[in-house]
Amino acid sequence: MKRKFVQGTPSREVWLPLLLSAVMILGMYIGYRFATGQPNKKIFKKDRVTALQEALDIIRTRYVDSVQIDTLEGNAIREMMSELDPHSVYLPPAELKEANEDLSGNFEGIGVEFNQIRDTVNITYVIEGGPSDKAGLLIGDQIIKVDSNNLTGKSINSFKIRNLIRGERGSPAKLEIMRSGKVLPITVIRGNIPTPSISAAYMMDKTTAFIKLDRFTNTTYREFMEAAEGLKKQGMTQLIFDLRSNGGGYMDQAIQIADEFLSGDKLIVYTQGVNSPKTEYRCKRPGIFENGKLAVLVDELSASASEILAGALQDWDRATIIGRRTFGKGLVQEPFLLSDGSAMRLTIARYYTPIGRSIQKPYTGGKKVYMDEVWERYATGQLYYADSNKVSNGKVYKTHGGRTVYGGGGIMPDVFVGLDTSNYSREINMLFLNGSFNDFVFHYYLDNKKILDPYPNPQVYTQQFDPAQSMWIQFTNWVKKDTINLSGVPAFEKAKVEQRMEAQLARFKWRDSGFYQVMNTKDTLVLTALKELAK
Structure with missing residues (x-):
């Protein structure tokens, strides 16, 4: 089945893997079928050697030094695609795999969410019933190593961390976990992890x-x-x-x-x-x-x-x-797999x-x-x-x-x-950008894990929990280490920060649903929608 793909954002270009049909006579490819069942009967036929192929052959056989022809081909394709519309793209094999995972609805890994806080990988959520939950990992655990690869220090980024903890379903991930000052060896058997949309x-x-x-x-x-x-x-x-x-x-x-x-x-x-x-x-x-x-x-x-x-x-x-x-x-866009495992996503129509x-x-x-x-x-x-x-x-x-x-x-x-x-002040924006805000809420939760226990659902929590009483003072003291003074923050801005604190805290118990249930109580678009529906 071949699917029309219309994803496109200012930041990313991603799509799912497709089944490549049988390679036929002399490089002709039988097309795929659209997701709607409509046949795609495009056939690619190589009638003659192109100037591009001639140039690559000459470089391969006559160039003074050894050269990676695959890299040259990839760069040439990428340059050609850049002359088309903004959403026609070339994806090398490594990027293609990641692109496919983003829209597959699942991936293979250990089943945790993490945040890199002060050069340390902190587990911020463990998927219930997932591989890490079964292995005994907890929110607040710090991942020190994965399969002997060190995960501490400024050189580690989210991309590297994700590549290390993901892997084939059924394969072991041998972790070293820091918990309450002690290093624990924990092996997690990777599995299929759903990614809800x-x-x-x-x-x-x-x-x-x-x-x-x-x-x-x-x-x-x-x-x-x-x-x-x-x-x-x-x-x-x-x-x-x-x-x-x-x-x-x-x-x-x-x-x-x-x-x-x-x-x-x-x-x-x-x-x-x-x-x-x-x-x-x-x-x-x-x-x-x-x-x-x-x-x-x-x-x-x-x-x-x-x-x-x-x-x-x-x-x-x-x-x-x-x-x-x-x-x-x-x-x-329609995806076309190439013989080296890379792919083009080519714009074929307007909708x-x-x-x-x-x-x-x-x-x-x-x-x-x-x-x-x-x-x-x-x-x-x-x-x-x-x-x-x-x-x-x-x-x-x-x-x-x-x-x-x-x-x-x-x-x-x-x-x-x-x-x-009503934008945030420079001080508050700095706290969001440098991670201090998320860092504070995370540690507040770890220090007060039972604070959410009395609330049966996000609605009751939103009505009864008051971050001004329990969190704001601690927050103002917390950010002093960043030499930020919040004593002069206007009341309206303080209220917005408190609501986001409340929502971030709710996420630990009720996930994103809890976050939105808190934020929606004062979301302008949501409140406007309620008024429109009431007409």
Whole structure:
């Protein structure tokens, strides 16, 4: 099966592994099938030796020194791809493996989350029932060594740590753990570790549910259905669906979720390119939430598959889109494996919303200008003021209900909510950037592990826990080691920091769901959505 991949964010380019079909006569490749079942019958035929191949052959046979031809080929491919659109990329084998894991919905490892605090790897979460939990690892343990590799010191970074603790399922990871001043040898048998794409799904009140979706992975639709079915049983009749900072992923997952909100055989999206015929994707089955009130939250980092979903719901007047203009990535990539284990992810088509909108923003100025466009929105006030939130040359469309919407540069929200202009002071920003804030909350939790025990759920915790009484004074003393004085912090800023402390602390017991349940009580977009749903 071959899948259309529409993930694209300003920071990363990632996609899943595909099954390579049989290599046929003289280098021709039979294409893959799309996830929708449509055959891809592209055949690559080598009719003649190209100038590029001639140059590589001459270098291989005549160059004065030995040379890594594979490296030259990779650099040449990468340079060619740079002349195309910003989302066509070349991935060497090592990068391809990591890219595949990011959207597979799982990986093979030991099942912990970690944070590097003052050059030491601290375990901040142990997945319940996972390999590390079975081996007896605890939150607060420090990983000193993995398979005789030292994990202390400034030379160790997150990438190296992750590569050392991940590995083939069933293989042993021999760890040295520092716990309460003692070094313990613990062997963990690596296993398959799930990476959920939904970070929060809960009832905000008796009828209103909230779902936070981080990305569209191989397991997203299944996760969504499990969450939606559970929430309906709890009384969900209206939903806030949070797609903020969701950079996309698999197009088929977004289409399947859209089908759960739209009735009949409505068009969800269609794709078309010079070498790719128009292909429509329509609703196929009755949806789990076709009639309840729906609000979708988006921002400038919502991209690709997120925009497909938001655009379809907006075109059919099914949801109220709330937030800020989305990223503007409307290109479809198809992966092609190369003979050396590397791959190209090539843009083959544009996608269009049901009423024909292309939301792809211009990229004629080059990749850097394209990616920096989001920062330009900060500079020009587009993220703060509704009047400047529209694309100046965006084409005007009408939804099926007659409302005005725009194409040519992202999905414009129906209800604009600007960024909070009450920024943190320099002192507070410094604490977030240098890790002191997270370091403090982590150690506060280790010193007060039982503090969360009395609270049965995040709602009760949010109502009763007061960080001003238990954490703020300790925090102000903690940061004095960084020569930072918080005595003059304004009251509104202190309140924001306290809420984040409360949310970070909740994460240790209730994971990301607890974090969002705390933060959502004062989140401007969430509060706006609640008002819209109440109309």
